[in-house]
Amino acid sequence: MKRLLYKLLRHSGLVFIFREIIQRNKITLLLYHDLSREAAEKTFPYLKKHYNIIPLADYIKAHQDPNKHSLPKKALVITFDDGHIRNYQLLPVAQRLQLPITIFLCAGIINTNRHYWFTFKHPNLSKAALKRASNKQRLKMLREAGFTPEREFQTPQAMNRQQILEAKDHFDLQAHTMTHPCLPRCTDAEAKEEIIESKKVLEKDYGLRINALAYPNGDYSDRDISLAKEAGYACAITVDFGYNTLQTDPYRLKRLSVNDTADLDELAVKASGVWQFFKTRNGKKQGYGWTNRVER
Numbered sequence: 001m002k003r004l005l006y007k008l009l010r011h012s013g014l015v016f017i018f019r020e021i022i023q024r025n026k027i028t029l030l031l032y033h034d035l036s037r038e039a040a041e042k043t044f045p046y047l048k049k050h051y052n053i054i055p056l057a058d059y060i061k062a063h064q065d066p067n068k069h070s071l072p073k074k075a076l077v078i079t080f081d082d083g084h085i086r087n088y089q090l091l092p093v094a095q096r097l098q099l100p101i102t103i104f105l106c107a108g109i110i111n112t113n114r115h116y117w118f119t120f121k122h123p124n125l126s127k128a129a130l131k132r133a134s135n136k137q138r139l140k141m142l143r144e145a146g147f148t149p150e151r152e153f154q155t156p157q158a159m160n161r162q163q164i165l166e167a168k169d170h171f172d173l174q175a176h177t178m179t180h181p182c183l184p185r186c187t188d189a190e191a192k193e194e195i196i197e198s199k200k201v202l203e204k205d206y207g208l209r210i211n212a213l214a215y216p217n218g219d220y221s222d223r224d225i226s227l228a229k230e231a232g233y234a235c236a237i238t239v240d241f242g243y244n245t246l247q248t249d250p251y252r253l254k255r256l257s258v259n260d261t262a263d264l265d266e267l268a269v270k271a272s273g274v275w276q277f278f279k280t281r282n283g284k285k286q287g288y289g290w291t292n293r294v295e296r
């Protein structure tokens with residue numbers, strides 16, 4: 001049923017209008033997580049055909065010095081959160097299509113068999129309930145159910161060192177904290193460690209140049225913005241619905257979630273923002289993260 005709706009919306013003219021009018025002079029950031037190689041092969045050519053895919057770094061440069069750097073019309077940045085192991089398989093697709101892609105890594109999970117806490121099935125608490133708890137309480141509830149951030153499982157969920165070193169010349173690898181907590185639920189010391197340490201680890205242990213932070217689950221507070229500035233990030237990225245300009249607060253960059261889709265109609269509708277626009281109009285938040293702010 002939804003697929004039919006995507007098809008109708010895609011061909012309604014709305015996607016065209018959004019793309020050619022609203023997105024024309026904006027910078028759109030797309031959010032993926034764990035897209036398969038097959039889905040990327042099928043759908044990335046659509047993005048390449050209809051948008052100008054730019055590296056996140058180009059947007060940051062233009063934001064910092066608009067007189068020296070200009071951006072193309074319909075600029076689009078492809079981002080992936082978490083550093084899932086399958087992201088590595090996208091390397092040949094990205095290279096063949098010459099697509100710049102930014103991947104945000106959890107510095108405490110890559111190169112280990114530790115798991116993302118949100119993939120652990122708690123026997124009686126929902127993810128939303130866990131995210132609502134204080135960071136300490138969440139960790140306690142997870143521990144009681146058998147999950148700790150340090151626990152090494154049988155198989156990895158995140159990319160390993162070799163994959164990261166191999167990918168780093170093509171992918172832009174940036175920071176997504178150490179362990180993917182809900183930052184606003186952390187104490188000052190916890191948030192500081194997560195935001196500052198992840199940058200340090202990625203730079204020191206992997207030789208990366210880290211200048212962008214993606215807030216886990218898109219959750220952030222003013223305190224977390226201050227910490228990102230203090231740590232030396234040039235920008236930080238949310239999952240708030242909307243498009244960006246050279247005036248957008250660089251520590252509250254907006255993104256459109258495209259739901260790792262392999263469906264071209266769904267991608268067209270979500271990459272244009274048509275879908276999120278109507279959901280927001282209906283008073284609903286973007287379908288990712290539980291504290292997505294409405295557009296400011």
Ligand SMILES: [Zn+2]
Nearest residue numbers: 081082216217
């Ligand atoms: Zn994440």
